[in-house]
Structures are given as structure tokens and as C-alpha cells.
Amino acid sequence: MPRFTPCGWTASMALIAAAALPLASCTNTGTAHRAPTQEASMKSGVGPMLEEIYASRKPVRFEQLDVSDIVRRHFPAGTDKATVIDAFADSSTSKVVEDTADKLVVRDNHGQAMLDPDARSVVITFHLDADGKVSGIEALHLKNQ
Template sequence: MDRPGFSACTRFCVIVVAVMLVAGCTASTHRGSLTPVQADVSEMLEEIHASGKPVGFEQQDVSALVSRYLPVGTPHADVLAAVRAHSGTRVIEDSPATLIVRNDTGKAMLDPDARSVVMTFTFDGNGRLAKVRAVQLKHQ
């Protein structure tokens, strides 16, 4: 029994399913790949500085905050590009397995609120971010 409009409905369903599959593939290929604009290091550092002020030799763990901006699975090149896009950051060590970055705010002798953020990024064998360790400390 042939129903009127059945073939049009079938075509519509096939098109919807195809669009959903293509959209799903496109979304999954970009997961974990951030551009420097998406991973705004300036915004991340502002949020870190607003989160609290270390006292004396205290080190505040800000790893979770950094991981929100540079999540696990991000390629090494994207992490490096994001931190280099910020003029106040210095790359201390850059190897295939580890990237250590430091950001100093203020001068210790001139600014009572001088602080440093030290971020250590560890990468897996495929060059993807595996672990983030970040601390904020009073700049001595």
C-alpha cells in the first residue's frame, strides 16, 4: 500500500540524519584543539589574580582554573601558541613532554601585590596535554 507523501517524508528523514552525522563528525574533529583566541590567557590570568592573593610563601593551586582554559587533550602546539600570545608570559622550558610557563605581575620591591603564576603542562606520547599543574605565589 503506497501512502501519499511517504517518499517525501523518507527523503526528509534521510537528509536530517545525514546532516546530524556530518555535524557530529565536524564537532568531534575539533575537540581539544583550541586557537590562541579561544584560550584567552589574559582572561585566565585575570581570573587567577581575582581568585585570591597568596600570603608569604604560600602557593595557591590554580590547576583547575588553568585546565578550564587549556583542557586535557589540547595539542602541544595550541598550548604553546596560546601562552605565547600573551606578552607577559615567559616559556621556561619547552620539550615534547613538558612545557613550563611563568607569568610575573608587578615588581617585588615596588609592588606589594606582585605575584607569579607558574604553569607546568605535561604531554603524552601523541603530543596532547595530559596533566596541568599550576600555582600562584607571591613574587619575592
């Protein structure tokens, strides 16, 4: 039966650590490749607007905060529907959930409910006139439950 001596035990642990190190770096490499992509999408298009919204006061429980003023600064009245859709197309966290002739609803999710204690969403409703231009905006910042 093999006997472990302090020197042998240390050598065994060093060998195990050296073998596990490349595996750990593989998982970090995958994370490093995904992170800049999400960050890059936040810097372009609607990124600055979403950063401003998520940096503002956080909703608590079922509270819904009106952030329409922030969205209106980035999308003034008269903006084309196509321009709005193109701006959100670059964001990996945003999704058009309703697209009709008189209304466009976009939802942006920041984190996942149940997995992230700070999971929040922004739901933006763009009201459109007969020419397909923004005539009104309603935007809510809410906490995912």
C-alpha cells in the same frame, strides 16, 4: 637687585607652570601608549584565564595556591602543545621557561618583586603525552618575594 612683588611672583609661577605643562604631558603620553598594549594582550589568548587567577585569593608570604582547576577549564586534556604555546605567545607578561617533549612550563609575572607590593606569579606545568597533547596540568599562584 630685583625685587619680587606679589604680582611678579604670581606671574613668575604661572610662567614656570606653563613651561612645565608640555613636559608633563609628554611623559603621560608615553604611559598612555603602553597601557593599552598590555591590556590588549590580557583580553586575547590567555588573558581571561590570567585575570581569573589574579582576581582569586592572593597568596600570603611564601604560600603557593593551587589554581590547576582554573587552567584546566581553559586548556582541557588533549589540547595540542602548539595551541598552548600560541595562546601564551600573545601575552607580554608570560614566558615559556621549559619546553621538552614531555613537559611545558610557562611563567606569568604580574608586577615586579621589590617594586610592586602586590607582585605575583603563576607557574603552569603542562604534562604532555607521546603525541604532544596535554595529559595533566599543575598550576601554582605565588607571591614574589
